[in-house]
Amino acid sequence: MRTEEKEEEEEEEQWPSSRSAHEVLLIVLPYLHSLHELLSMSTVSRSLRDAIRDETALWTKIVVELPLSSRLTDDVLWEITSKSAGKLNTLILRQCLRITDKGLRRVVDANPLIRKIIVPGCTELTPEGIIGCVESLSKNNHNIETLHINGVHRFTKDHLSALSTYLPQEGAIDVEVCPKCDQVMMIPSCSRASCKRGRRHERKCRGCWFCVLRCRECAVCLGSDTEIQEAACGGDSLCLECWLVLPKCRFCNKPYCSSHSSLRHDVVTADPSAQPTFECQACHYRAGTNPYDAFDYQI
Numbered sequence: 001m002r003t004e005e006k007e008e009e010e011e012e013e014q015w016p017s018s019r020s021a022h023e024v025l026l027i028v029l030p031y032l033h034s035l036h037e038l039l040s041m042s043t044v045s046r047s048l049r050d051a052i053r054d055e056t057a058l059w060t061k062i063v064v065e066l067p068l069s070s071r072l073t074d075d076v077l078w079e080i081t082s083k084s085a086g087k088l089n090t091l092i093l094r095q096c097l098r099i100t101d102k103g104l105r106r107v108v109d110a111n112p113l114i115r116k117i118i119v120p121g122c123t124e125l126t127p128e129g130i131i132g133c134v135e136s137l138s139k140n141n142h143n144i145e146t147l148h149i150n151g152v153h154r155f156t157k158d159h160l161s162a163l164s165t166y167l168p169q170e171g172a173i174d175v176e177v178c179p180k181c182d183q184v185m186m187i188p189s190c191s192r193a194s195c196k197r198g199r200r201h202e203r204k205c206r207g208c209w210f211c212v213l214r215c216r217e218c219a220v221c222l223g224s225d226t227e228i229q230e231a232a233c234g235g236d237s238l239c240l241e242c243w244l245v246l247p248k249c250r251f252c253n254k255p256y257c258s259s260h261s262s263l264r265h266d267v268v269t270a271d272p273s274a275q276p277t278f279e280c281q282a283c284h285y286r287a288g289t290n291p292y293d294a295f296d297y298q299i
């Protein structure tokens with residue numbers, strides 16, 4: 001069994017002084033994106049872990065996303081954000097299902113410099129809780145620049161107009177009132193050249209994902225005059241241009257959109273020069289353990 005001194009000695013060999021660990025940190029700093037990466041770096045050596053812990057600037061932007069988001073509790077969030085010593089300016093929590101209004105408010109009250117709150121899919125948060133945080137941050141002429149709340153439930157037009165008084169600039173909030181269903185929704189910008197003419201608010205295809213059929217990949221609206229392709233994800237549609245460039249299932253020839261690409265079952269071959277291929281979930285499960293069963297089945 002390795003003793004602690006031995007471990008330390010080995011670490012000293014890797015990082016001759018704490019200064020060099022700090023130097024390493026400065027080199028990798030621009031590439032560290034999320035808390036997960038930060039914590040992974042901390043496991044490299046003790047001196048690097050200490051340098052990361054003590055570098056306040058590293059903690060002014062907190063990004064928690066998969067795979068850590070499901071494990072993030074209010075207490076852990078508090079602990080992490082405390083490392084910024086009140087200087088947190090960006091808080092990005094994606095699908096952190098355990099974060100509550102109380103947990104968010106505690107962080108906001110201790111960090112009055114926050115300019116960006118991005119909490120899509122944090123389903124435990126409520127409109128009232130978020131408005132309370134924004135209200136509190138807007139005191140003393142402090143401006144919040146960005147608020148992303150797509151996927152937080154029960155937002156109404158009234159909630160949205162209350163928020164707009166604190167964030168009046170266009171695009172600061174990621175949701176709008178859909179002109180077709182009158183609900184608070186995300187409204188993607190259409191990339192079709194003919195739709196881009198004219199003002200954004202007057203576009204005919206302006207509407208949420210439920211009201212307007214769009215390519216899941218590029219958000220272009222899909223009308224009767226466009227070729228609509230089916231994706232392997234089940235329910236997602238694609239425009240022909242996106243369908244052509246996306247990799248396709250080796251059996252049914254359907255591609256996954258980028259956001260569902262993790263559903264691919266990669267096919268491992270012994271030939272290193274072979275093009276990477278995959279099976280979609282439907283074909284994979286139909287095939288069982290032998291993919292060629294599906295081929296026989298289809299014949």
Ligand SMILES: [Zn+2]
Pocket residue numbers: 178179180181182183185207208209210211
């Ligand atoms: Zn709509």
Ligand SMILES: [Zn+2]
Pocket residue numbers: 215216217218219220238239240241242243
């Ligand atoms: Zn497209």
Ligand SMILES: [Zn+2]
Pocket residue numbers: 190191192195205220221
């Ligand atoms: Zn359009």
Ligand SMILES: [Zn+2]
Pocket residue numbers: 232249250251252253254279280281282283284
């Ligand atoms: Zn398939």
Ligand SMILES: [Zn+2]
Pocket residue numbers: 216231233236256257258259260
């Ligand atoms: Zn998809």
